[in-house]
Amino acid sequence: MQQAIAILDSGVGGLTVAKEVMRQLPLEKIMYFGDTARTPYGPREPDEVIRFTHQIVSYLLQFQPKMVVIACNTATAVALEEIRSRLTIPVVGVIHPGARAAIKNTRSGRIGVIGTEGTIKSGAYELALRQITPHIEVVSQACPAFVPLVEKGLFHTPEAHAAVAQSLRQFQQIPMDCLILGCTHYPFLRDTIAEVMGPKVNLISSADETAREISTVLYHKGLLATTNSMQVHQFFCSGDPWIFKKIAQEWLNEEIKVTPVVWQVPHIS
């Protein structure tokens, strides 16, 4: 049996990573977990995000994946290193791939980052960027309105457009040549963000970049799938499976089967 790549997120945002993995690595099998019962993670305390991430990883490990992808910037910011230290399989987050792509692409040396409150407050992008290139200038802004819009499936609406324009009104005045979409939900709003930021700003999707980095890590570990064994991707969610399925099918443009997972100790936020 082909081992899968386990991808987890607070909700539907990580589907942007899943879609790119399916496009860039069509031979790979995916197992996706959206913690839609407890989304969004952005405003939560780090301890809680770490606990939730551990719980999902433990759930997915029963299926023996070959790699774990934390496709949520908030969870990557606070839980990546701890999860990595506990597992023997490779663990990939979504912050370093975006940071590395921005470093490759910037010419001005000033990089913008937008993300959830949790991600921006953690300073994880500044850290990832400056660890590699200490002289880089980073400007960042939290956009708490974006995730709830996407989780409700409202990404192609005038409401979404107004929220993006409003959130980025001041940020768009700052000169920068790269903007990291530092939340895996944001590619759902990419066209609108691009319109607001203008053509001179190169948008870096942590989803696209993470898929590429997954490819790099699998290659260097000798773990790339070599044959197409008619893989069937698996999807799990902790909240309403019908809403999840609707959004996932629209985004992935294919029929999927969703397995609902009910946490034994439910968390109501």
Added chain:
Amino acid sequence: MQQAIAILDSGVGGLTVAKEVMRQLPLEKIMYFGDTARTPYGPREPDEVIRFTHQIVSYLLQFQPKMVVIACNTATAVALEEIRSRLTIPVVGVIHPGARAAIKNTRSGRIGVIGTEGTIKSGAYELALRQITPHIEVVSQACPAFVPLVEKGLFHTPEAHAAVAQSLRQFQQIPMDCLILGCTHYPFLRDTIAEVMGPKVNLISSADETAREISTVLYHKGLLATTNSMQVHQFFCSGDPWIFKKIAQEWLNEEIKVTPVVWQVPHIS
């Protein structure tokens, strides 16, 4: 003492990788070897290229680098796997990074590749691309005129422009949205290649992409340099050190010191 990244090439082409490593990873120390006495590798038999690559790697290992980068597409095509199987430190080539970047960027699914005769004849790019995405369409062409021009330092001359226009006259008619510069010498001719291919073709530099992948691999192995210890890069070449120094300084835009290396059994081609 900070361990260096060893970068080797048939001549000056790998300096495009070195320059990107210096830009994307400014804390890292580099050790560069240009086998200018035996350039170009492109028209040589695989056995000979493997032997030369082994010889350079053995020479560089005395300085205990933390990683070896085969910054030559011809040598990567024929010697990467063998070198990797012999060393315990990570070995990075220049073909897979370019292939992965092209897969990420293409929307049409048709990717162009230009390289030396050796690289194109080896089919290494087709293999790297199709191993990951079997449905991808690859069109390739050898451009044997390019490396000698760059090795002579003639990259900003009317002669270079004429050679590029002539070599790509037919190839530019083929619709493609990505073109991999499948030789580390070609970024020296990038502006001219871009002009000839037109604005719709996204040029993928294996140099830029390899530097980014070096960053990824060092990060995942826990080998990234963490402090700037005022590193001094080292340069070695087997041919005329004055020509090498002139081209390297012009390309890197900084003063360097070159150590000449004379092979004990000289190879005259």
